[in-house]
Amino acid sequence: xxxxxxxIIFVKKHLSKFAIRYVTVLLVILFIILTVLAYSGxxxxxxxAAEMIRIRSDLASTxxxxxxxxxxxxxNLAGAKSESATLSQALRAAEEKSGAFEKQIGAISNTVxxxxxxxxxxxxxxxxxxxxYFLNEHYVPSNLIPIDAKYLYDPSKPLELHARVxxxxxxxxxxxxxxxxTLQIASAYRSFGTQATLKSSxxxxxxxxxxxxxxxxxGYSEHQLGTTVDLTIRGTVPFTNFEKTAGYxxxxxxxxxxxxVLSYPKGxxxxxxxxxxxxxxxxxxxxxxxxxxTYFYDLNQRDVDKYLVTIFx
Numbered sequence: 001x002x003x004x005x006x007x008i009i010f011v012k013k014h015l016s017k018f019a020i021r022y023v024t025v026l027l028v029i030l031f032i033i034l035t036v037l038a039y040s041g042x043x044x045x046x047x048x049a050a051e052m053i054r055i056r057s058d059l060a061s062t063x064x065x066x067x068x069x070x071x072x073x074x075x076n077l078a079g080a081k082s083e084s085a086t087l088s089q090a091l092r093a094a095e096e097k098s099g100a101f102e103k104q105i106g107a108i109s110n111t112v113x114x115x116x117x118x119x120x121x122x123x124x125x126x127x128x129x130x131x132x133y134f135l136n137e138h139y140v141p142s143n144l145i146p147i148d149a150k151y152l153y154d155p156s157k158p159l160e161l162h163a164r165v166x167x168x169x170x171x172x173x174x175x176x177x178x179x180x181x182t183l184q185i186a187s188a189y190r191s192f193g194t195q196a197t198l199k200s201s202x203x204x205x206x207x208x209x210x211x212x213x214x215x216x217x218x219g220y221s222e223h224q225l226g227t228t229v230d231l232t233i234r235g236t237v238p239f240t241n242f243e244k245t246a247g248y249x250x251x252x253x254x255x256x257x258x259x260x261v262l263s264y265p266k267g268x269x270x271x272x273x274x275x276x277x278x279x280x281x282x283x284x285x286x287x288x289x290x291x292x293x294t295y296f297y298d299l300n301q302r303d304v305d306k307y308l309v310t311i312f313x
Contacts, residue, residue, distance in 0.1 A: 126305060128297060147185060161227075169280070183251075184233070228263070282312065
């Protein structure tokens with residue numbers, strides 16, 4: 001106010017009367033404008049300050065709310081992780097139980113499958129005969145088939161063999177022929193009656209003592225099973241010096257690959273050495289006997305029986 005008054009006094013001293021009035025009016029108007037602007041600025045400043053305070057308050061409230069929500073979310077997340085870990089443990093436990101059940105079911109299925117195979121497999125096929133186990137006169141293999149005449153030593157005398165053994169024997173004969181060893185079948189399945197007739201003829205010709213050294217009594221012959229053959233080399237006399245032929249050497253080295261084994265090796269306690277007499281016992285048992293360098297009749301019957309279920313595998 002003092003500045004404005006001093007300005008007016010200065011103007012009165014230096015300007016004319018009219019000019020003084022004009023300037024005075026201008027100064028008053030200017031003062032009014034400045035006063036209005038100052039008041040407006042102060043007013044809007046206060047409004048802005050109040051708005052800033054409100055915004056800060058709202059922001060603080062919102063921040064606190066967000067922090068509360070974040071805290072709640074973190075708590076929920078921790079709870080979810082804990083629940084997830086619990087569920088994972090429960091799932092693993094359930095999977096382990098399921099696995100155990102599957103193993104049990106698998107074991108039961110295998111057992112059932114084994115029992116079913118055994119029920120369908122002739123238990124006589126791996127019995128130890130030759131004065132040990134007896135086959136009665138009514139026993140006949142369930143599925144005999146005629147052998148192709150081209151494999152026979154004497155095509156005019158038909159022979160039969162167990163149907164499930166034939167594929168193995170045919171492979172054996174084919175493999176031997178591929179190595180220029182032509183094996184022929186001199187004898188195969190023989191019934192109880194045929195064996196009785198044969199043994200009687202041998203007894204008449206050679207006497208009981210000698211016949212017992214190379215011929216089984218009826219009911220004790222492996223030939224009655226339909227899984228056993230007597231082999232010879234083409235162009236030779238059956239049962240004569242067979243051990244000195246390439247056929248015997250080949251069979252000794254390879255017969256086990258087709259499931260066949262030599263029943264009566266040198267030194268056996270049943271019959272004289274029969275290099276021509278080969279019995280089918282299955283691939284697994286034949287491989288074991290070959291690996292262990294043992295013979296069928298060296299094994300305990302209980303150990304032999306374990307191989308019955310896989311005899312045709």
